[in-house]
Amino acid sequence: MVLIKKGAEASLFLETWHNRKVIMKRRLPKKYRIPELDQMIRSQRTVHEPNIIHKAKEAGVPTPTIFMVDVAEANIIMEFVDGKQIKEILDHVSSEERLRLSSLIGRMIGRLHKHGIIHGDLTTSNMILTPYGKVVFVDFGLSERSKELEPKGVDLHLMKRALQSTHYKHAKECFKAVMNGYAEAVGEEEAKKVTAKIREIEKRGRYVAER
Amino acid sequence: MPANNSANSYCLGIESTADDFGAAIVSFEGKVLSNANDAYMPKEGGIHPREAARHHAEVSEKVLAEAFEKAAVKPRDISLVAFSQGPGLGPCLRTGATAARALASYLDVPLVGVNHCVGHIEIGKLATGATDPVTLYVSGGNTIVSAFEASRYRVFGETLDIAIGNCLDVFARAVDLKQRRGAPFGAVVEELARKGKNFVSLPYTVKGMDLSFSGLLTAAVQAFQSKKGSLEDVCFSLQEVAFSMLTEVTERALAHTEKPEVLLTGGVAANRKLQSMLEVIAEEHDARFCVVPLKLAADNGAMIAWTGILAYKSGISTPIEKSYVNVKWRLEDVYAPWVEG
Numbered sequence: 001m002v003l004i005k006k007g008a009e010a011s012l013f014l015e016t017w018h019n020r021k022v023i024m025k026r027r028l029p030k031k032y033r034i035p036e037l038d039q040m041i042r043s044q045r046t047v048h049e050p051n052i053i054h055k056a057k058e059a060g061v062p063t064p065t066i067f068m069v070d071v072a073e074a075n076i077i078m079e080f081v082d083g084k085q086i087k088e089i090l091d092h093v094s095s096e097e098r099l100r101l102s103s104l105i106g107r108m109i110g111r112l113h114k115h116g117i118i119h120g121d122l123t124t125s126n127m128i129l130t131p132y133g134k135v136v137f138v139d140f141g142l143s144e145r146s147k148e149l150e151p152k153g154v155d156l157h158l159m160k161r162a163l164q165s166t167h168y169k170h171a172k173e174c175f176k177a178v179m180n181g182y183a184e185a186v187g188e189e190e191a192k193k194v195t196a197k198i199r200e201i202e203k204r205g206r207y208v209a210e211r
Numbered sequence: 212m213p214a215n216n217s218a219n220s221y222c223l224g225i226e227s228t229a230d231d232f233g234a235a236i237v238s239f240e241g242k243v244l245s246n247a248n249d250a251y252m253p254k255e256g257g258i259h260p261r262e263a264a265r266h267h268a269e270v271s272e273k274v275l276a277e278a279f280e281k282a283a284v285k286p287r288d289i290s291l292v293a294f295s296q297g298p299g300l301g302p303c304l305r306t307g308a309t310a311a312r313a314l315a316s317y318l319d320v321p322l323v324g325v326n327h328c329v330g331h332i333e334i335g336k337l338a339t340g341a342t343d344p345v346t347l348y349v350s351g352g353n354t355i356v357s358a359f360e361a362s363r364y365r366v367f368g369e370t371l372d373i374a375i376g377n378c379l380d381v382f383a384r385a386v387d388l389k390q391r392r393g394a395p396f397g398a399v400v401e402e403l404a405r406k407g408k409n410f411v412s413l414p415y416t417v418k419g420m421d422l423s424f425s426g427l428l429t430a431a432v433q434a435f436q437s438k439k440g441s442l443e444d445v446c447f448s449l450q451e452v453a454f455s456m457l458t459e460v461t462e463r464a465l466a467h468t469e470k471p472e473v474l475l476t477g478g479v480a481a482n483r484k485l486q487s488m489l490e491v492i493a494e495e496h497d498a499r500f501c502v503v504p505l506k507l508a509a510d511n512g513a514m515i516a517w518t519g520i521l522a523y524k525s526g527i528s529t530p531i532e533k534s535y536v537n538v539k540w541r542l543e544d545v546y547a548p549w550v551e552g
Contacts, residue, residue, distance in 0.1 A: 008459075033451070033458075
């Protein structure tokens, strides 16, 4: 088992399972919680995440295949998605490809939102481009179900911030393409409402544009 | 612009955000010379804003006199008046603001309006020596996880409905617990929780970085009424769930910001169970755990005076015509040039 990512809430391990390269997501016990509560939280999330990953598939958004869910141990075994993180490639592809990918990402986010799925952690490291040209969305650990405008706005605002911090040279054109793709999925009218919401969120103190 | 910087410069701080009316004298070097207080005790139910404001008006003279007397400082020796400008209950805030304006213009000294939430953070830093913490600020009116980033205390997570202190208070009243002077409901719940043994399942609500306590409150009251557990068991379970939620969100902010300290401040900071849980995550992330001393945990004038001094020293003051209270003043709306970083 090789640890590939340690988060505040869960850790990812690369593992071989029935001759297959897989990702094992483990929610390890927290020492500050009493065991009964700890078990409850870890089990709930272990059930919630595959559920929402499945809902995303129904919405037409590629997500990893879930192979096994061990509720008692709070482990999820899922497909290791072969490909490249969008984070690694976005700055190095042709400008045409960059816009195509951004628009595709926007369309996928639109499909999620249209089906009431808020990803909760839309950064380019949570999107993987497969050799077949699909963009697979991973890590639904912070996701929630909602059809409200506010969480949609927050979700896309986070995407914008991720582009600005990691891909600052192309952030503007990329986000524009993301929003174009988004509008294709949800319709012009809804996209306008969400865009206005993002602007409102940006104007709030906590996102004052100094950084 | 900052004038007096010496050891014999003093600030009078007035706090009247909610049920407490406080007045304190703090030296510009950060020494708390007095910290007088009188709390409004409702005969039943929660804080009635107008009744609380009337209480503040009635006790203000007594509390102010006590602050000057204990500090052995004369009103004429004051070089700055700071007051709690928000967020809080309008009528209560206005009572304190009125007293502050009157004193500042009578003594002919500058006035500084202070954000109550910043006050809790700054007094915690002063008392513990923390310099750049992830702060968990928990009280009857606020539940905020914050850390300093680019001139402001950024909010990483907060309650989406009621504050943790409010949750404990309303629960305690609903199950007919009695409040004692000097021991808020939270302390009564904590005592009972220590005797609880069986965990009663209650809803745990963390949404990303934010928290919700209203469903937990309803479920805890129902669990008691439907006898799912003894009062002790329900208190124990309520604390475990609520504090685990707070600890999780604080840990996430800590992992994200990699700050060197965790600071627990506000009235609920007095709870030892909550302290012990935060200590665990601080240790796991190699951060120093700091908790505000009990006498500065709840709302007090000293935190307002100290924050007023910090703001004034960095060139901030509030002209009387702009000293209207701001009942919804958000933490991150405060420009804080006095903080390094």
